[in-house]
Amino acid sequence: MDEPQFHEPMSPLTVARARVVAQGGLLAGILGVFAALVLFGEIGIVAALVSFLVVVAGVAMLPSGRITVTRTIELPRPEIVADTGAVFAFADALADPCLVLDRRSVVLHANAAAGRQFPSVVRGNPITFSLRNPQLVGxxxxxxxxxxxxxxxxHETVPSETWEKVLVSPLRRPGRDWLEDEDRQLVVTFQSLTELKRVDALRSDFIANASHELRTPxxxxxxxxDTLLGPAAKDAAARExxxxxxxxxxxxxxxxxxxLLSLSRIEMHQHVRPTGSIDLAGLLREVREGLMMQAKAADVxxxxxxxxxxxxxxGDRSQLYEVFENLIDNAVKYGAAGKVVEVTLAPAGRPxxxxxxxxxxxxxxxxxxHVPRLTERFYRIDADVSRKKKGTGLGLAIVKHIVSRHRGQLSIKSKPGEGMRVDVFLP
Structure with missing residues (x-):
């Protein structure tokens, strides 16, 4: 491809001078002829000098079309260079953590998400100063x-268990060899897989526990x-x-x-806030009346x-009824030794x-x-005691999800020999 050129405009004096220079060979020849004439005595020195000056003036006055004078200026080749500012701006636009590293793995830029997730990452320091995971470094x-x-x-376990998908992408510059580019950069992005992993684990545990709970009965x-169809077929007492x-x-x-169906319905509408109006005092009276027979049977x-x-x-009346029915039912079942279950409604005193x-x-x-795990599905402190009391291990999990849907809070406190206290805070 030809080099880029342009013609720079020149002044008339410069053009005349350039024309004389361009005809240097011709003038040199004419000058030689006049010198020979003077040498052989055919013309005087003064006449020869005047005649030569006339010839030089004539050359300078030649039409511009006869002589073309140009000056070629070479322009530098255009070079495509990645706009570092644009790269940083793009990183800042990402919702996921993003780091930009130079060829020495020094942090050039960290977006806001990366700053929150990795507060130890400092611009100007090598990435290994703050993130030392061997897989990442490799x-x-x-x-x-x-x-x-x-x-x-x-997969990190400290300070909490997390999973991250990390993508390390070279930032290539057009027309440059990667290894020879002194300005090469890497873009490192992090995508959290923690929630997906936890949901998968929860689903697996749920299926395993549900199948186990159904398999036993x-x-x-x-x-x-089989017994009734066989040995006890005619034994009335055994049959009964x-x-x-x-x-x-x-x-x-x-x-x-x-x-299980109740929990599934609650989770399906977890993000939808209830809109009904409920009188909590009347609801608690209704729940108490519904459990009076059970409490009387347990002498509570x-x-x-x-x-x-x-x-x-x-709130949702049926769901809140289920919350307090579960809580009072558990208190009657597992706290019967105390003979009294106290249910109170008071101002929350929380923002x-x-x-x-x-x-x-x-x-x-x-x-x-055991307290932090009581709201996990199928979690039981004593599985045999729970089954004897016809517990499914899902009651407190249902309570937690309903309270969460109502934008409330759940607090459970207990110590051996001191019973259990459950507080439900509602808007």
Whole structure:
């Protein structure tokens, strides 16, 4: 491709001078002729000099079309260079953490998300000063040496368990060899996989636990049916006993399926805030009345204390009924030794929350290490005791999800020998 050129305009004097220079050969020849004439005496020196000056003037006055004078100026070749500012602006536009590194793996830029997630990352420091994961360091080194994109998955357990998908991408400059480019850069992006991993683990645990919970009563039913069809076919007493047990197992499976369906419905509408208006005082009275027979059978008194004042909140009546039914039912079942279950409604005293409903039993309580896990699905401190009391292990999980849907808060406190206290805070 020809070099770029342009013709620079010249003054008339410069043009005349250039024309004389361009005709230097011709003038030199003419000058030689005049010198020879003078030498041989054919013309005087003065005449020869005047004549030569006339010839020079004539050359200078030649039309411009006869002589073309140009000056060629070479322009530098255009060079495509990546706009570092644009790269930084693009990184800042990303919602995920993003780092820009130079050829020495020094941090040139970290967007806001990266600053929040990796506060130890400092611009101007090598990435290894703050992020020392061997997989990450290896991916950066490989991408820097090869100029190819590297994708890895990082699993960290400290300070909490997290998963990240990391993409290390070379920032190539057109027309430059990657390894020879002194200004080569890498873009490192992080995409969180933590929630996806936790949902997958939760789903796997849920399926495993649900199948286990159903398998046990089903096995019992099949065993009793085989017994009734075989050895106990004509034994009226055994038949009556086994049918009672079978009914209990069937009720347990029915309760488990009802709780699973309830939990599924709650999760389906978790993001939709309820809009109904509910009188909490009236709702708690209704729940207490519904559990009176059960409490009487367990020799437990349910004491209800309501403050004088407005107790209206926004919520789903059937779901909130389920919350307090579960809590009071658990208190009656597992705190029966205390003989009293206290239910109170009072002002919350927390920003954005107006009502606090407290359920307290005076039973054996639980060890502190169990308290944070009580709202997990199918979590039981004593599985045998829970099954005997027809618990499904889903009650508190349902409570937690309903309270969360109502934009409330749930607090559980317990110590061995001091019973359990559950506080529900609602707007």
């Amino acid at each position: 991916a950066i080194d490989t991408a820097m040496r090869s100029g190819s994109v590297r994708s890895i998955e990082l 089903l096995a019992s039913l099949l065993g009793f049916i 006993k086994f049918l009672g047990i079978m009914r209990g197992q069937a009720e347990r499976m029915s309760k488990l399926i009802d709780d 008194e349910i004491r209800l204390s309501l403050f004088e004042g407005p107790s209206t909140t926004t 954005g929350l107006q009502h606090m409903i407290t359920v307290i039993d005076h039973g054996p309580g639980v060890e502190p290490e």
